[in-house]
Amino acid sequence: MLTAIVFLPLLAAVLLAVVPRCGDVAARWVWVGTATVELALVGVVWAGYETPPPGELAFAERAAWIPGVGSSYHLGVDGLSLPLMAMTAVVFLACAVYALRERHRPRVQASLFLFLQSVCLGVFAAADLILFFVFFDLSIVGMYAVIAGWGHGDRARSALKFFLYTFLGSLALLTGFIGLYAAADPHTFDMPALTAQNPLAGRPLAGGLVLAAILIGLAVKTPTVPFHTWLPPAHTDAPAVGSAVLAGVLLKLGTYGFVRIAAPMLPEAWRGWAWVIVAVGVVSVLYGALVALAQTNLKRMIAYTSINHMGYVVLAVGVAGLVGVDTAEPRAVAVTGAVTQMVSHGLITAALFLLAGVLYERAGSYDLHAYGGLAAPAPVFAALFAVGAFASLGLPAFSGFIAEFQVFAGSIATAPVTAVALLGILVTAALFLRAGQSLLTGPTAGCAKGFGDLRANELWSVGPLLALSLLIGVLPRPLLDLVEPAARTVVDLLGR
């Protein structure tokens, strides 16, 4: 089942790539069709999911791959990966619908995005470090091609920066993986086996170095301060769908690695470094928010809020390592909040980037001051943008609130000093209100004149993303029921 989910988009991508006679219209609809089937398949998995016992994965599949080095084709899901897979399927479907009006080489674009969907789902489904890395690295290649091929502005430079930076990060990650492999006895790359083994227990120096390599790799991908400098140019010059996937899904590959690999496999080193991770998280929260406040380019602004939002996740997983008396419960709440934040941020930021794409497509500018009073010519756009902005700043009734509330409830209960990160929410609220005010209100001026409202494909891509965020905000239980047992497992593993 998981194999089908991971490789179906790849199959469609290869077909689209090697059948040049397939027309543009057909290619667009093949993309939408495949993404729909993917969402349905993930839905089937969700419906049939039963929480596996700790240390095991549901829907596991395993086949020999390179037995000589202890690497196998091993897939499986649990409460950490399944919500992210579902979010991935939703975001890619939204992008497919949004791209229905794409005029620039739509066949190749569809093929590339299907490839990206395959590798992103592969990262979340992988239960073997090498398999994880294969998909992780290919996501970089795919996104590089998206930015370089369909971006605008100084796209070649931004794409190159993205590639070099994240590739360097991925190699640090691979170095850490080999460290885990070499320390394990018997040598293996299997994730559940490594998690059970805790291979570097009692070796603080080696454990610290291996964790440092893995953390750098994941921090570049997430990105956290100070490894974030590739993100703003990559977002600014990427196409709308590229930004949506980059922010919505690709950033989660980094944060997912924290809860799936770094924390459970190196608990001792993680506990030792927990305060550093917490500090990086808090700095990312505040720095991302403050720099976002200073932006006039809408896309750069959203990009910096992504750094801010990923900072909450880093903060929460850092707090999870602050093992103390009677803190297991709040730390589990923080981890649950982190996973919820990954899902929530994926949905909301993808929607915001698609809306930013609408702006650029109509008027060729992301400059907040170039617009004014968009609410009159484009009421639907204005309404969706306002909803997206409120969702992003963490207003109750949206998924962001559920996530950030849990992150802070867990963090402050464990370490009261982390309350300083609450300032981030305040700044984000201010900057979104300011952006909304500048874009939507006042007399219609500048690029806003003659601005066409959302078309059907734009409405039906952005709308469902925000609706889902609202749904999670109002009815969080189905999602939390899935995440909570897995979050408790992570906290238990960290306590070893």
Next chain:
Amino acid sequence: MMRTELLLPEMLLAGGALVVLLGGSFTPRHRQWILRGVAAAVCGTVIITAAVALSDPADTAFDGTYAVDTGTGVARILAATGCLLVLALAGDELARSARESDAYALLLFATAGAVLLAGATDLLALVVGFLLASIPLYALIGLAGTGAGAEAVLKTYLLGALFGILLLLGVTLLAGITGTTAYAELAARLPDAPRSVVTAAAVAVIGGLMFKAGGFPAHFWVPDAAQGGTATAATFLTTVPKIGALLAVHRLAEVLPGSSNWPTVVAALAVASMLLGNLAAYWQTDVRRLLGWSTVSQVGYLLVPVVATGRSDLAQPSLLVYLAGYTVTNVAAFAVTAALPRHRDRTSWRGVAATAPWLAAALVVALLGLVGTPPTAVFVGKLTAASAAWDGGYAWLAVVVFINSALSLFYYLRWLVPLWQPWAVAPPDRPGRWSTTVAVVAAALSLVVGVAAGLVWRAAGG
């Protein structure tokens, strides 16, 4: 006792070379393609016989001077595969040229030399293999007949002579202090020999072999030959001789006592080759020269599992898997340059993706493969090589491998980017059919080897 059936692949290669050489003298120029067919058939037969022999238990021939085991078996298959791909590639460049059949004979001779190097378990057999692999190369590079080609030959010849002497010096030292040239006896006697002499001899022999591997400090001829020689010669000499040389270093490393510090020597050579190859490639605008320097860095990575010889079970299989991946990936990259011989400057590659999408795809797979992007074969090679080094107590070497991989990404990308840009003056040339086919097949093979790495690993004795 002579057991000829053990050496069937080697005899086929040498005999086939003679047949092609003599047959070429009696064949008119417009029918010389027949000899290419003969040479290709020889390579095909070698691959099949070597693959069949791979399942036999390890054995030795000529009184223990030549090992017929997994290492030799895989080297036979890889060298013959490399030679076969190069022969196909020559269809664009050498067809109906003045020295067509001579080139094919030289390719087969050099392949036989590389295989001999890989299997030699006696210092004198090693020297014979070294010479047999070197001398045809000089002539092959010279076939270009250009000024740059002549310079490359001279440089190669002088370096070959110098490092050949160094090799002989090391062999003499080893034979002098132990009274034997056979590896089996060397292994028994070397631990009692004076440490400093053994270290000096090891440096000399390994240094001499670096000429054939194209690694530091004997790498100077590689970029010149890659740039000045024909595409056929450039592809061959950056691929096949390395297989023999690296296995020869590996076999020698199995014999040398740990007290002689040989791992430090090999690790230093590995780091120097990686760094120098990558840094020098940065400034290149000629794509063939760029690839030439990139092969120097690849030798550095290939030496990493050699360092772990005797310390990690992963050493030999990872070396063989890396060699398999390197052979197909490097041939793919050079074949792309052979397909567009007039496009030597990397900026002249604009618009190639639009006019020749398959060629562009092959180049993407080949170059990203050389960086070590999964799921290509070189990724598995690099991963297992680094794992072997870490497992053998050289964790820092694994880190160096990945830092260098990151370094190399930039210059490969700088060549890839123009492919998608619109052409400036005129559209790119029509790519050669044979070279394009070889490029696509080799690139596809590198993906297949990467995905089916488990099977390759088992064949490599893991």
